[in-house]
Amino acid sequence: MRTGSMQGSRRLFTVLTYFFLIAGSVLMVFPFLWMILTSLKSLGESMQIPPTFFPAVYYFNNFKDALTSLPFGALYINTGIMVFFRVICAIVFSSMAGYAFAKLRFKGKNVLFTLVLIQMMMPSQIFVIPQYEMLAKVGLTESHFALIFPGLVSAFGTFFLRQAYMGIPSEIGEAAYLDGCNQWQTFYKVMLPLTGTSIAALTIFTAVFAYADLMWPLVVNTDINMMTLSSGLATLKGQFMTNYPVLMAGSLFAMVPMLILYLIFQRQFIEGIALTGGK
Amino acid sequence: MSKQKTMVAKQEQRWAWLMVAPTIIGLLVLNYYPLIQTFLLSFSKTKTFGAVEFNGIQNYIDMFQMPEFWKATWNTILFCILTVPVGIALALLVAILLNAKVRFKGGFRAIYFLPMVCAPAAIAMVWRWMFNGEYGIINSILGVNINWLTNPSTAILACAIVAIWSSIGYDAVLLLSGLQNISKSYYEAAHLDGAGPIRQFFSITLPMISPTLFVTLIMRMMASLKVYDLIYMMIDQSNPVIPNVQSLMYLFYREAFVAGNKGFASAIVIWTILLIGIVTVVQFIGQKKWVNYDV
Structure with missing residues (x-):
């Protein structure tokens, strides 16, 4: 009798688990679905009351309108350049520094590492005005370099890769050193290849946050041809105040590149973010 | 021998300095110099042509006398209160459900992570x-007629809902990795002792997950105290509801880059950092009461 009721309550739990997971999934997916459906409706249909769910007439001009009102080609390139160089800088410089902090002995190590830790705790807004003024002073606003600028080095990346190197036994490096590798070769040929998972995680972390960044691109590049997808979208919002079908089409254009990458590297994305988590 | 050893140590040191140099120089130029600049700017007045002039604590006096500033501070705290507890609780629920034996676990995880x-x-x-x-679908579904984004009392709630929706997946993934570290044997033992799922949650799951929960909580609080982009995109600058939703960082953006009051804006940033610092310290003191590290 008792086991019977236990089994019953377990089955109830399973049903409830699926119920909540599926209901939650619907809530998570619905806004995306609504974005797609709205982008396929004419302006008139989008403002019908009550709203139609599927478009009565599939209307593709919204995509054309979004493409003609924003230079999406340039936005893709600018965003791509910004993400690419921020990722490269984060990997190269953070690997070097992370390795030195984890495995090498040198004077000033603790003080310098404290600099890294303190920066990690600071919100980026505290740097924005002076960073902008530095660029403005040398006439480098409205450029690709300006988009990359705050991401030239990464305190978080340095900390994160230091942790990765800490996890590698020092004996491996010492053996390479005894085999005749110099310090650089030991790092580059032996130790660096062992941090692949962490580098992948850092890549994803850096790319996702650079892509989402809004304030910096908005401040530093006001020329529409120099904007990123995020800041461009903010401009589109100003142009098409209430023409939501066009805004939805533009949002879809802005989301597509990262969504495609996510569909392909879904596991790496989630596990990478879980690994870098806590930042 | 010992001479050779110091040679080696010296060489190691030289390599180390070379390898940390780009990062350290970068941090000094990109972060530490700006940090000092922002601090100094907060005690200065921005004049025409970008010139600045020291004016003591005038910016702070102005700030503390500005009703809009206090409102923005309250909005920021309110946003934090509206988003963090509910968001974390829902994320924990999702994480627990995903940690159960379910099919399509990967698919569910991917969907929640989408935002x-x-x-x-x-x-x-x-x-x-x-x-x-x-024309909004939410009003149609709920059968109500609320001007969510132009009504002063609902605008911040709408922003909070979007923030929660956006963060659940991320927080759930972090919490899930914590849940997966809990040994199944605890649950088996509890099960044999006749403890039901609710009891198991409070005596096993919650204490065991508390360190991860704490990290997620801290991270989420910091992020919500710095909120800017979401509100900026949800509420237009011309929307009269602005004073009722703008966060400190939104006010900062408007003062620094729309109004051009960089000194005043710097004072707002310093204040925000103090606020984040205080909240974080309180959290770290409070954690002793509920976070369980001796597992």
């Missing part, structure tokens, strides 16, 4: 449309 890979700018756009007072 993380979409720029907040794009996400805000569709939510603005769904919250639209005249």
Whole structure:
């Protein structure tokens, strides 16, 4: 009798688990679905009351309108350049520094590492005005370099890769050193290849946050041809105040590149973010 | 021998300095110099042509006398209160459900994580449309007629809902990795002792997950105290509801880059950092009461 009721309550739990997971999934997916459906409706249909769910007439001009009102080609390139160089800088410089902090002995190590830790705790807004003024002073606003600028080095990346190197036994490096590798070769040929998972995680972390960044691109590049997808979208919002079908089409254009990458590297994305988590 | 050893140590040191140099120089130029500049700017007045002049604590006096500033501080705290507890609780629920034996676990996880890979700018756009007072789908579904984004009492709630929706997946993934570290044997033992699922949650799951929960909580609080992009995209600068939703960082942006009061804006940033610092310290003191490290 008792086991019977236990089994019953377990089955109830399973049903409830699926119920909540599926209901939650619907809530998570619905806004995306609504974005797609709205982008396929004419302006008139989008403002019908009550709203139609599927478009009565599939209307593709919204995509054309979004493409003609924003230079999406340039936005893709600018965003791509910004993400690419921020990722490269984060990997190269953070690997070097992370390795030195984890495995090498040198004077000033603790003080310098404290600099890294303190920066990690600071919100980026505290740097924005002076960073902008530095660029403005040398006439480098409205450029690709300006988009990359705050991401030239990464305190978080340095900390994160230091942790990765800490996890590698020092004996491996010492053996390479005894085999005749110099310090650089030991790092580059032996130790660096062992941090692949962490580098992948850092890549994803850096790319996702650079892509989402809004304030910096908005401040530093006001020329529409120099904007990123995020800041461009903010401009589109100003142009098409209430023409939501066009805004939805533009949002879809802005989301597509990262969504495609996510569909392909879904596991790496989630596990990478879980690994870098806590930042 | 010992001479050779010091040679080696010296060489190691030289390599180390070379390897940390780009990062350290970068941090000094990109972060530490700006940090000092922002601090100094907060005690200065911005004049025409970008010149600045020291004016003591005038910016802070002005700030503390500005009702809009206090309102923004309250909005920021309110946003934090509205988003963090509910968001974390829902994320924990999702994590626990995903940790159960379910099919399509990977698929569910991917769906909940989806907002993380979409720029907040794009996400805000569709939510603005769904919250639209005249044609929005949310009003149609709920059968109500609320001007979510132009009504002073609902605008911040709408922003909070979007923030929670955006962050659940990310937080759930972090919490899930914590849950997966809990040994199954605890649950088996509890099961043999006749403890039901609710009891198991409070005596096993919650204490065991508390360190991860604490990290997630701290991170989420810091992020919500710095909120800017979401509100910027949800609420237009011309929307009269602005004073009732703008966060400190939104006010900062408007003062620094729209109004051009860089000194005053710097004072707002310093204040925000103090606020984040205080909240974080309180959290770290409070954690002793509920976070369980001796596992």
